[in-house]
Amino acid sequence: MKSGYVSRAAYKLLEIQEKHKIIRPGSTVLDLGCSPGAWLQVACQQLGPPERGGTVLGVDIQPVVVPDRHCDSRVRVMQADARTLPPSVLHEYAPGGFDTVLSDMLQFTSGVNDVELSLELAGTAMHIATGYHFDLYGEALVQRVGFRHTGFLRPGGALVMKVYEGAGTNEFIRDMQKYFTKVARMRVDASRSMSREFYAVGLGRKPPPKLS
Numbered sequence: 001m002k003s004g005y006v007s008r009a010a011y012k013l014l015e016i017q018e019k020h021k022i023i024r025p026g027s028t029v030l031d032l033g034c035s036p037g038a039w040l041q042v043a044c045q046q047l048g049p050p051e052r053g054g055t056v057l058g059v060d061i062q063p064v065v066v067p068d069r070h071c072d073s074r075v076r077v078m079q080a081d082a083r084t085l086p087p088s089v090l091h092e093y094a095p096g097g098f099d100t101v102l103s104d105m106l107q108f109t110s111g112v113n114d115v116e117l118s119l120e121l122a123g124t125a126m127h128i129a130t131g132y133h134f135d136l137y138g139e140a141l142v143q144r145v146g147f148r149h150t151g152f153l154r155p156g157g158a159l160v161m162k163v164y165e166g167a168g169t170n171e172f173i174r175d176m177q178k179y180f181t182k183v184a185r186m187r188v189d190a191s192r193s194m195s196r197e198f199y200a201v202g203l204g205r206k207p208p209p210k211l212s
Ligand SMILES: C[S@@+](CC[C@H](N)C(=O)[O-])C[C@H]1O[C@@H](n2cnc3c(N)ncnc32)[C@H](O)[C@@H]1O
Pocket: 007, 009, 010, 032, 033, 034, 035, 036, 037, 038, 039, 040, 059, 060, 061, 062, 080, 081, 082, 083, 104, 105, 106, 107, 121
């Protein structure tokens, strides 16, 4: 693309960043569903100069390469299904947790189960970020990863997830309020106008509970 971004998805994250300042210079960022890499490019730009530190880990179920040579030293990518990503892998990459977790994950949209699929993937991102497990998918997630955890998002951190509007989305947003001091739904101009897609934004993660 003329802009240098690998896809127009970049403009969605730029809009969210402009409004909510979810990535700060020096942040540690997790980008779920990162291929082909436009959000990796935007996230990397927001880290500021290299001396500020900051890194981005991108995960995608499809093969993925770092899209921008300028970001080579600060962006790592991994091919994996986020739904079965072992917590130990995230712990190894970011032992102190992440400041920002992004999820633009989407499965093939047939139009039939879009809402359900988007909630499964957003639920996965919520689980990774906060340890959240909700009725429909939560127990399955706990079974897959083998144990409960309190999440990899640091207190005060931000979470952004793509969600399709439909049955269950209000409940999902309501659940987010238990974990974040501020929750917003954001439709971005860069989405197709007929799309039911929006981004659920959680700001200021509340301190995680102690695991018993
Ligand atoms: C809309 S694209 C993301 C675009 C990306 N944000 C960018 O800026 O280039 C959605 C991505 O989610 C990935 N995805 C879907 N299900 C996934 C899963 N279970 N685990 C990891 N990635 C997944 C797809 O492979 C696809 O690359």
